[in-house]
Amino acid sequence: MSGPDDTTREALREERPPPAAAAPVPAPPEGAAQRVEPETLLIVPVRNMVLFPGVVLPVVVGRPRAVETIQEAVRTQKPIGVLLQRDEKVDEPGRADLHEVGTLAEVVRFLTAPDGRHHAICQGQQRFRLLSLSETQKGLVGTIERLVETETKGLDLQARFVAQKAVAKEVLDLSPGAPEDLSNALQGIQSPSLFVDMVATFLDIPVQEKQAILEIVDVGERLAAVGTKLAHLQQVLQLSQKIREETKGTLEKAQKDYFLREQLRQIHKELAGGEEDKSELEDLREALTKAALPPEAQKEVERELRRLERMNESGPEYSMLRTYLDVVAELPWGTVSEDSLDVARAREILDEDHHGLQKVKRHILEYLAVRKLKPDGRRPNLCLVGPPGVGKTSLGQSIARAMGRKFVRVSLGGVHDEGEIRGHRRTYIGALPGIIVNSLRKAGTRNPVFMLDEIDKLGRGIQGDPSSALLEVLDPEQNRAFRDNYLGVPFDLSQVLFIATANVLDQIPTPLRDRFEVVEIPGYTREEKLEIARRYLVPRQLDANGLDAKRCAIDAAVLARVLEGWTREAGVRSLERRIASLVRWAAARIAAGEARRVRIRVGDIEAILGPSRYQDETKARTALPGVATGLAWTPHGGEILFVEATSMPGKGQLVLTGQLGDVMRESALAAQSLVKSRMRALELDPRFFETHDVHVHLPAGAIQKDGPSAGVALYVALVSLLTGRSARPEVAMTGEISLRGLVLPVGGIKEKVLGARAAGIKTVLLPRRNEPDLADVPESVRAEMRFVLLETVDDALAQALVPLAPPRRQRRGAASPVVRRPARARARRPRKGRAPDA
Numbered sequence: 001m002s003g004p005d006d007t008t009r010e011a012l013r014e015e016r017p018p019p020a021a022a023a024p025v026p027a028p029p030e031g032a033a034q035r036v037e038p039e040t041l042l043i044v045p046v047r048n049m050v051l052f053p054g055v056v057l058p059v060v061v062g063r064p065r066a067v068e069t070i071q072e073a074v075r076t077q078k079p080i081g082v083l084l085q086r087d088e089k090v091d092e093p094g095r096a097d098l099h100e101v102g103t104l105a106e107v108v109r110f111l112t113a114p115d116g117r118h119h120a121i122c123q124g125q126q127r128f129r130l131l132s133l134s135e136t137q138k139g140l141v142g143t144i145e146r147l148v149e150t151e152t153k154g155l156d157l158q159a160r161f162v163a164q165k166a167v168a169k170e171v172l173d174l175s176p177g178a179p180e181d182l183s184n185a186l187q188g189i190q191s192p193s194l195f196v197d198m199v200a201t202f203l204d205i206p207v208q209e210k211q212a213i214l215e216i217v218d219v220g221e222r223l224a225a226v227g228t229k230l231a232h233l234q235q236v237l238q239l240s241q242k243i244r245e246e247t248k249g250t251l252e253k254a255q256k257d258y259f260l261r262e263q264l265r266q267i268h269k270e271l272a273g274g275e276e277d278k279s280e281l282e283d284l285r286e287a288l289t290k291a292a293l294p295p296e297a298q299k300e301v302e303r304e305l306r307r308l309e310r311m312n313e314s315g316p317e318y319s320m321l322r323t324y325l326d327v328v329a330e331l332p333w334g335t336v337s338e339d340s341l342d343v344a345r346a347r348e349i350l351d352e353d354h355h356g357l358q359k360v361k362r363h364i365l366e367y368l369a370v371r372k373l374k375p376d377g378r379r380p381n382l383c384l385v386g387p388p389g390v391g392k393t394s395l396g397q398s399i400a401r402a403m404g405r406k407f408v409r410v411s412l413g414g415v416h417d418e419g420e421i422r423g424h425r426r427t428y429i430g431a432l433p434g435i436i437v438n439s440l441r442k443a444g445t446r447n448p449v450f451m452l453d454e455i456d457k458l459g460r461g462i463q464g465d466p467s468s469a470l471l472e473v474l475d476p477e478q479n480r481a482f483r484d485n486y487l488g489v490p491f492d493l494s495q496v497l498f499i500a501t502a503n504v505l506d507q508i509p510t511p512l513r514d515r516f517e518v519v520e521i522p523g524y525t526r527e528e529k530l531e532i533a534r535r536y537l538v539p540r541q542l543d544a545n546g547l548d549a550k551r552c553a554i555d556a557a558v559l560a561r562v563l564e565g566w567t568r569e570a571g572v573r574s575l576e577r578r579i580a581s582l583v584r585w586a587a588a589r590i591a592a593g594e595a596r597r598v599r600i601r602v603g604d605i606e607a608i609l610g611p612s613r614y615q616d617e618t619k620a621r622t623a624l625p626g627v628a629t630g631l632a633w634t635p636h637g638g639e640i641l642f643v644e645a646t647s648m649p650g651k652g653q654l655v656l657t658g659q660l661g662d663v664m665r666e667s668a669l670a671a672q673s674l675v676k677s678r679m680r681a682l683e684l685d686p687r688f689f690e691t692h693d694v695h696v697h698l699p700a701g702a703i704q705k706d707g708p709s710a711g712v713a714l715y716v717a718l719v720s721l722l723t724g725r726s727a728r729p730e731v732a733m734t735g736e737i738s739l740r741g742l743v744l745p746v747g748g749i750k751e752k753v754l755g756a757r758a759a760g761i762k763t764v765l766l767p768r769r770n771e772p773d774l775a776d777v778p779e780s781v782r783a784e785m786r787f788v789l790l791e792t793v794d795d796a797l798a799q800a801l802v803p804l805a806p807p808r809r810q811r812r813g814a815a816s817p818v819v820r821r822p823a824r825a826r827a828r829r830p831r832k833g834r835a836p837d838a
Contacts, residue, residue: 039144083102196213331437380517382500386570399499528778552590553599555602570637630733631753631764633747645696694718764788
């Protein structure tokens with residue numbers, strides 16, 4: 001009799017609620033078969049296995065259609081029908097390729113192994129007969145009828161049941177390697193039907209014979225059929241036992257290997273001058289002793305180590321258990337690096353590695369100061385939020401260097417499996433610990449600086465929610481006893497300094513966000529980018545391309561020109577790529593022998609990088625009425641946004657285009673309503689919207705736009721269109737509007753101001769309630785630009801629109817385009833000094 005594998009035993013040990021999809025079937029009258037009404041069911045064809053009712057088995061799913069069928073069953077929480085194929089070589093089985101009788105099963109769990117294979121743990125519920133089969137988009141769907149077992153109770157059936165229990169126990173005792181819990185499980189079964197199905201599952205017989213047993217509905221007949229197989233197996237095992245006893249003196253392969261290893265050990269002992277080498281298990285035990293395990297982990301390791309000593313090295317569980325103990329021995333249970341709490345030295349390191357970022361540096365230095373005064377205090381988790389390229393990841397490395405700790409980084413972008421965080425249970429083939437424990441194992445210390453990069457890009461799939469698994473990792477009240485599924489024992493994470501990075505804070509789930517102290521890193525100013533390029537980027541690219549400052553020089557004006565015409569981002573990644581292009585051009589000239597030293601000037605930029613990618617287009621775009629310049633926040637920094645409006649004869653319809661989200665559409669409707677309510681105050685025709693349609697468009701239509709901060713720009717664009725007053729090209733604005741004409745505060749002020757400055761804007765209109773946010777804007781930018789604080793939309797119109805030019809006085813002798821002379825006056829001679837009407 002063959003025993004279940006690790007996955008099956010794990011599934012059998014789990015307590016599960018009754019399947020929701022399988023309704024209780026009333027017992028039929030004694031000795032009679034009961035038929036039930038046909039029903040439809042998703043069908044999963046299988047090869048080389050038969051699932052019996054009441055048994056939990058893993059089903060290896062390889063065909064894409066079968067994977068989709070099981071995923072659909074898991075999603076809808078409906079049972080499936082498991083049917084054995086007649087020919088295992090058929091890849092797309094039809095009705096004729098499947099047996100008629102199968103098992104109705106519930107998918108308890110659906111797993112994907114690290115090697116990409118899919119496993120469905122199924123629990124058999126009831127036999128059924130296939131009536132018809134059809135193929136749909138969801139997979140194979142069959143019409144079935146459930147088969148109700150017939151069981152004639154009596155002394156004969158009970159006697160057969162008791163006798164086969166005894167035979168099954170003897171067979172398991174004679175079977176080599178049979179698990180102990182299987183015998184106890186069989187002896188504890190009280191139902192003859194469940195007993196015979198369980199025995200048939202683990203009988204080492206061909207799959208076609210198992211299918212024949214499955215098709216027997218009557219319990220007594222099935223008990224007799226399985227009893228025959230069991231009796232035959234009993235005879236075979238008894239004979240094998242007798243042969244083993246007769247040939248007890250013959251060396252088996254395992255004994256031969258043992259004696260060879262002993263001889264080899266004695267040879268090594270002689271070669272070593274009498275010192276006996278320690279065996280591998282002794283080395284492992286010594287490593288586990290030095291690991292300083294906590295009591296609970298020590299108890300578990302001792303138990304597993306005793307199991308390993310009794311195992312055969314060629315056994316399937318030996319390598320799995322040995323790998324587990326190696327992982328436990330390599331973990332830094334008691335290894336802690338000493339913190340460097342010199343605040344002055346930490347400030348020097350942070351200033352050396354990063355320019356600017358004073359707010360972030362102050363936060364880190366405050367944390368180190370508190371650690372110095374209270375070493376056992378709580379350690380906050382930091383979340384650095386900012387656009388790409390501002391130095392979030394490198395800042396984590398600087399923090400580790402300043403504290404004298406190891407640095408560990410894991411990227412969470414695209415992680416959608418909870419097992420990636422918590423690890424997988426050891427019962428699965430190829431199981432490993434999660435990225436938290438595995439990273440600490442590689443770091444070799446229990447208190448590194450642990451960076452969770454791109455935490456806002458965590459995924460979520462059918463394997464669980466990794467963001468929920470991180471809650472225990474990051475909670476200081478829980479992570480003292482973090483349990484990885486692979487380890488099975490608690491591990492202390494309380495001394496780890498976790499630092500997360502993100503581009504968009506709103507994409508982090510709220511419970512996970514509450515575990516962090518959020519530190520926002522805004523984009524760099526123009527002066528900061530120039531200083532970063534001079535101090536860090538240029539030397540790094542020179543070294544990367546085999547040059548130095550003596551052989552290649554870049555003028556300061558070149559960097560400023562590249563910033564203006566080729567990069568407009570919050571960070572410096574694009575700037576570094578442009579500098580790399582300049583340095584490679586110089587390296588190519590030097591390598592070709594064209595020059596020994598190259599100096600790159602402003603006139604060389606377009607020949608190397610091509611034409612300028614960014615032009616000052618605000619003056620041209622706002623020259624006509626109906627266009628206003630707004631400000632937008634993006635994950636990559638602030639940008640200017642043009643709002644265009646035009647009108648045409650119609651019935652008052654408002655057309656909105658440019659990939660606008662729901663919130664921005666509502667802002668446009670609010671701006672239109674506000675204009676309608678102020679038509680008389682603006683000296684406009686109140687019936688204009690009755691006879692005209694208005695079209696509002698935001699260019700760059702391929703980019704999604706949303707948010708309320710474009711309300712002021714939308715209102716100014718509509719008023720500019722209706723009054724004929726053009727917007728000032730040097731003015732940009734942001735702010736939400738209300739139906740009463742108030743300008744409400746918005747977010748992202750610093751990023752928007754920096755984006756406006758990069759685009760050549762001189763005046764920025766902001767809500768008055770955003771005045772405190774101007775403190776975050778660098779002083780050099782505040783001194784260079786003009787800021788106007790708005791309370792109402794009337795303030796915006798006064799600052800954003802050009803006044804209407806007064807009507808010019810008509811020159812003498814010029815023709816009037818509006819007032820013409822009567823026809824009879826044309827025959828008169830003109831007065832002296834007057835020209836005739838044209």
